[in-house]
Amino acid sequence: MAKAAGVSAMTVSHVINDHPHVKSETRERVLRAIAELDYRVNVAARNLRTGRTGLIGLAVPEVDRPYYGQLAAEIIAEAAKRDLKVAIEQTGASREGELAALALSRNRLYDGLILSTVGLGPADTDLLKVEYPMVILGERIFDGPVDHVAMPNVEGARAATAHLIERGCRRVALIDGLQNGEVDVSSLRCDGYRKALDEAGIPYDPELVAPIEQLTMEHGAVAARRLADSGVAFDGVFCVTDTVAIGALRGLADSGLRVPQDVKVIGFDNISESSYTVPSLSSIDPDHSLMAGTAVGFLVGRIAEKGKKKQVAREFISRFSLVARQSTGG
Amino acid sequence: MAKAAGVSAMTVSHVINDHPHVKSETRERVLRAIAELDYRVNVAARNLRTGRTGLIGLAVPEVDRPYYGQLAAEIIAEAAKRDLKVAIEQTGASREGELAALALSRNRLYDGLILSTVGLGPADTDLLKVEYPMVILGERIFDGPVDHVAMPNVEGARAATAHLIERGCRRVALIDGLQNGEVDVSSLRCDGYRKALDEAGIPYDPELVAPIEQLTMEHGAVAARRLADSGVAFDGVFCVTDTVAIGALRGLADSGLRVPQDVKVIGFDNISESSYTVPSLSSIDPDHSLMAGTAVGFLVGRIAEKGKKKQVAREFISRFSLVARQSTGG
């Protein structure tokens, strides 16, 4: 123990934790001893004593999907500002994976959990009634007393679709994920799409909706090719996410359709890749860093008030802006 | 304590850790009590006792860069197979960031560290002479007793360049990062590029080399535009990474050059986005999952043999394959 070098025991702890009442002379001495012995606090022991690990969990489907990778990057950066480390769980977008992530926090491995729900549905509300700090990042699917940070899905999708219409599209297709409930991303964005059509007096045509099983580039490409080959006329596509849209650009190119001349395309999320596709992709930007910052802020708040009586769940819906690029350009 | 429900104390520990000598009847009883009380082991206490945290650190420049995101995804998956969690540190590709990540392991927060070195150089070899489990993922820059998992940089770059030449290119440009030493990625891949030129009897022309400060899409795009606008003739571009190449595709499009008709393009890394660009991007695939698996395997080995005397450093250089896509297509 570093006390050997100095003369103290507990004082070391005070020095390490910047407690005020330490004579600067003593502090010096301790600091010197620490340096000489290359002493390091044992965080495991500290954790045991304090009940905090300084670690938060972030459960996302997969970090290599651009959207989640960018979200993770922002959350890690935001957490680092508050001296928190972030461990990443990959849930594979499955219910089981998300439940497994939930279970981990209960082991007190993490001080709190940011959970990006995709697989869990309203039926699982009870499972979320846990007493440890948690923030759901995604849709407001649950009624439980859990903080939420959500996107402006309906409004954003409406704006995206309206943008296509403004640019002259009259037959706007939708490449969307499967709609499992009434409040998942795919359903909400579909709502926004329909709302925009309504407002423009354009009838909703089910033939223009291409459902895909997973929100990946691959499925986006397949859906776009299928749409192009189906013989159904269309002059615009709103894709449920940018990742899907990037795949769709690929699929449209494969089918010999030019973007934006023949078909205009817009996505949702404004991932950084979208500026670099050819043509560059128009998108809805939900302000990721605001979302990340808010999520971490909520979580840190919950961690701080741990033990106190349940507070009401907070909810934050991010703002959005439309970013017009070549894919909807004239 | 769960012992209240059952009648044991330490036996709970045995049950939890699947120790053999427990009568199945007792085990049942304990298990039932655990379920009823919703008991969870306190990992902090276990960590303190065992000296293991079950957590490894992964230090990469930024998880939102596709290459590192995909690497992280594979490493997390690989670690999960061995019941290890992965905490991610973002070093910002800076020396300070990498040193900070090193320091954390010394706090025993992590059982070991996988460090993707970009900012550290040969001069920092001494700093890596640490006694805790570590694996360097990147170039073999250091002589210290540290395990390395590296890419076949020279050979891969040679193959990429040779591929362009085979496809008819005679003026092959190189968009490369700054060459800081003699063994960084940019230098090694440049070596491979020159080797291929030599072998084809094509003289090396410095005018065809566009250096960029960061390996990003943005810099790739700028470099490609600069190259196109410079008036120097070229019919092929080897980009040091796929990320840079995706930017270059964008830049070439901006300059009115068609890929592959006017200019052929190839990258390095084979990130998943490369299949979906328009045109799709040819690349060198260094077998990420083999690298991730090896890195985790090395680390787990080091963790297991912790305390034993120093072993010699192991080194693994991954294999590669060339993936030809539209960007070099005829």
Next chain:
DNA sequence: CTGAAAGCGCTAACAA
């Protein structure tokens, strides 16, 4: 097969 004793390294609370 089960339990008792001891201690991992730290810090909250208090005393000096």
Next chain:
DNA sequence: TTGTTAGCGCTTTCAG
């Protein structure tokens, strides 16, 4: 301003 006492919850060791 510094030190003492205790104990966080677990597991290693050894005895029963």
